[in-house]
Amino acid sequence: MLESNSRQYWLWVTRPEYYDSVGSYGGWSCHGDTKKGDLIFLWRAKGKSDIGFLLQAESDAVPDKEWGHSCDYKTLYVFKNPVSIKDLRADSYFNDWSPLKRNLQGKAFEIQENYWIRLNQIAVRKDSDYEKIISPRSSIPTSTTMNFTAKEYASAFYNLQLGPHHMQMLLANYHAPNRTLTATMMANAMGYANYNAANLHYGALGGLIGEELGWNPLPEYKVNVLVDFRKENMEWLWTMKPVVAEAIEALGWNADISAIPEEVEARENEPIYEGAVKKILVNAHERSTMAREKCLLHYGCKCAVCDTKLSDFYGEIAHGRIHFHHIKPLYEIDSEYKIDPIADLRPVCPNCHYIIHLKMPPYSIEEVKEFIKAQRGI
Known part of the structure; x- marks a missing residue:
């Protein structure tokens, strides 16, 4: 059974004169960073172009005059229906995988864990018996029911x-x-x-x-x-x-659009309807979900003025929720304007947002910060 630890993963590339002689145990050329317990897929080049074996390193790599480095191995599994180069090229997940971009030209490649996981998923789909050697404690999701x-x-x-x-x-x-x-x-x-x-x-x-x-x-x-x-x-x-x-x-x-649009007072030359105190325009620029999320990823979900997090007051329901203020006044933005979420937007709490828009043009974030400092006697 395979146990989960801090092991590394490797792809060893070999030719027919060598892969035809793979035994239950033996020695093999390897990368100098190979450690005992590492797992290896053996890639059969020339004639096969597939993953023929799963091996495990039985010793750390040691210097080898002929091969550079070598280590002992044991064979854990011989694939009946191997993952082929055709399978890899058909999966867009591997489009940027360095070994494939190099056409598997090399002796040994370290496999990052996300690619190791993907390779195992394909391997199980093609060879269901392979799943039997994967420990339930392993972080590798390989079950055929997971596709x-x-x-x-x-x-x-x-x-x-x-x-x-x-x-x-x-x-x-x-x-x-x-x-x-x-x-x-x-x-x-x-x-x-x-x-x-x-x-x-x-x-x-x-x-x-x-x-x-x-x-x-x-x-x-x-x-x-x-x-x-x-x-x-x-x-x-x-x-x-x-x-x-x-x-x-x-x-x-x-x-999806933000449920918290920014309110903008009407311009002076626009009519005010009878019975209304003021006309409110709801501008859709700041309602872009993408702009909102990029702003939050950069500044965090707390008020840029008072450092308040709504979740501190309202709990889980308010996680990730906040208003967004435009540094560039909305009445200056036309339909062709493209928002820069980092330069143009700031997350602000509803209270500070209200104060910012108490006048036209709006108060700046720095000005409202000064109001708070003055009130606190700072």
Whole structure:
């Protein structure tokens, strides 16, 4: 059985004169960073062009005069219906995978965990017996019941009647650059205290979705129901699964508009209707979901004026909820204006937003900050 630890994953490339002689145990050329316990897919080049074996390193790499480095190995599995180069090229997930871009030309490639996971998913679909060696404790999601479609994800989202808090997490991930963020970034966008809270909440959502889908057993890390992840520069990166993004689009959530539009007083030359104190125009520029999420990912979900988080007062229902203020007055914006979420928008609480718009042109954020300092005697 395969046990989960801090192992690395490798792809060793070999020619027919060598892969035909693979035994239960032996020695093999390897990368110098190979450690005992690492897992290896053996790529059979020339004639096969597929993954023929799963191996495990039985020793750390040692210098080898002929091969550079070598280590001992044992064979864990011989594939009956191997993953081929045709399978890899047919899967857009591998479009940017370095070994494939190099046509598997090389002796050894380290496999990042997200690609290792994907390779295992394909391997199980093609060779169901392979699943028997995967430990339930492994973080590799390989069950054949886990190959869900965007339609199935969309149905799960709909059936669960996800609340605003859950939708906000999904949209933060959807609108992040390359649909990839860290737990720290998620915490910042949602107004959580730290990345542990983001892990907890997003993982819980993944568990709910997984159970609705019938994902059994659920992966060790339940967030894996929604994302593929890899470690980079000491942080885990969450990349939204393509089918999850497609489900969000199918439900129209990506086009959802903010429920908190910015109010703008009418210009002086526009008529005021009888009985009205003033005319209010609702401008749609700041209602772009993408602009909103990018603003939150950059500044965090707290007021740029008073540092208030609405969730501190109202709890979970207010996570990820806040108003958005335009630095450039809306009456100066025409239909052709393209918003820069970082330069043009700031998250502000409803109270500060109201004060900002007490005059025309609006008070600046710095001016309202000074009002607060003066009141507090700072």
